[in-house]
Amino acid sequence: MSASTTQGLPFLKGHGTQNDFVIVPDPDGTLDLGPAAVAALCDRRAGIGGDGLLRVVRSAAEPAAAAQADRAEWFMDYRNSDGSIAEMCGNGVRVFARYLVRAGLAEPGPFAVATRAGVRQVLVAEDGPDGTPGEVTVEMGRAVLPGPDTVEVTVGERRWPALNVNMGNPHAVAFVDDLDHAGTLYTAPLTAPAGTYPEGVNVEFVVERGPRHVAMRVHERGSGETRSCGTGACAVAVAAARRDGLDPAVTGETATYTVDLPGGRLLIAEHPDGRVEMTGPAEIVAEGVIAPGLLPR
Numbered sequence: 015m016s017a018s019t020t021q022g023l024p025f026l027k028g029h030g031t032q033n034d035f036v037i038v039p040d041p042d043g044t045l046d047l048g049p050a051a052v053a054a055l056c057d058r059r060a061g062i063g064g065d066g067l068l069r070v071v072r073s074a075a076e077p078a079a080a081a082q083a084d085r086a087e088w089f090m091d092y093r094n095s096d097g098s099i100a101e102m103c104g105n106g107v108r109v110f111a112r113y114l115v116r117a118g119l120a121e122p123g124p125f126a127v128a129t130r131a132g133v134r135q136v137l138v139a140e141d142g143p144d145g146t147p148g149e150v151t152v153e154m155g156r157a158v159l160p161g162p163d164t165v166e167v168t169v170g171e172r173r174w175p176a177l178n179v180n181m182g183n184p185h186a187v188a189f190v191d192d193l194d195h196a197g198t199l200y201t202a203p204l205t206a207p208a209g210t211y212p213e214g215v216n217v218e219f220v221v222e223r224g225p226r227h228v229a230m231r232v233h234e235r236g237s238g239e240t241r242s243c244g245t246g247a248c249a250v251a252v253a254a255a256r257r258d259g260l261d262p263a264v265t266g267e268t269a270t271y272t273v274d275l276p277g278g279r280l281l282i283a284e285h286p287d288g289r290v291e292m293t294g295p296a297e298i299v300a301e302g303v304i305a306p307g308l309l310p311r
């Protein structure tokens with residue numbers, strides 16, 4: 015993208031349980047944000063700062079989403095802070111939905127959002143009487159457990175068995191005795207067997223907090239440690255349910271887990287038909303204009 019194209023380009027900043035995003039409205043799909051431009055915008059010192067970027071584009075104007083245009087007017091083009099593309103972002107889709115309502119592009123209530131992982135149904139609750147933003151629920155699709163049965167996660171001298179869970183994007187979920195055992199997470203944990211995650215992986219570390227209540231940390235592919243990950247929380251809830259001997263497809267009962275993250279709390283429900291639903295907050299905290307010269311020429 016040329017610097018001249020970005021002069022006067024509006025942006026917003028939002029977060030869901032402190033998983034934060036630069037939001038770039040591009041309704042007609044005229045922007046070509048390459049990896050370097052995304053990384054510059056997400057840079058916390060020299061840019062606006064964020065774990066990722068959400069480009070807001072009409073599905074009909076985005077080749078990757080044209081097939082979904084009859085079911086969802088808007089496409090969430092999600093990028094990690096290093097500029098890489100991911101299939102799905104659970105907190106991102108809640109923040110995306112919040113932006114659409116705030117911008118008058120969607121009404122509160124139920125509507126659909128197109129993503130690279132498919133169309134997702136969202137439900138934006140009305141704001142409270144004191145103006146507190148209502149929570150946003152997203153239907154996240156079904157969890158897939160692609161195997162192998164156990165993968166291994168290593169940080170320094172410690173290693174744990176983990177469950178491979180795909181929520182549209184890949185996750186390795188490890189139950190640990192203490193979240194501090196994951197260390198600084200300045201670098202990505204190692205996973206084995208080799209080749210399990212050819213496109214990289216998000217790694218979750220989980221401890222028990224009580225019945226159907228867990229806490230987690232996450233190292234995200236393309237973003238490093240973040241304060242929350244929605245797809246990660248869904249993967250964790252499904253892994254916790256299986257570990258607790260609960261499979262809603264077998265019991266016929268919805269399994270609901272509370273997942274605490276460094277940035278807040280998410281409620282995850284897995285239904286007997288396999289659908290996983292996530293509920294949590296989503297807020298827009300700032301808006302502005304990108305300064306000329308921020309983005310690489």
Ligand SMILES: N[C@@H](CCC[C@H](N)C(=O)O)C(=O)O
Binds near residue numbers: 066105184236244245
């Ligand atoms: N924070 C997100 C996940 C973003 C994508 C992830 N880093 C990946 O590369 O798969 C979420 O809330 O789900």
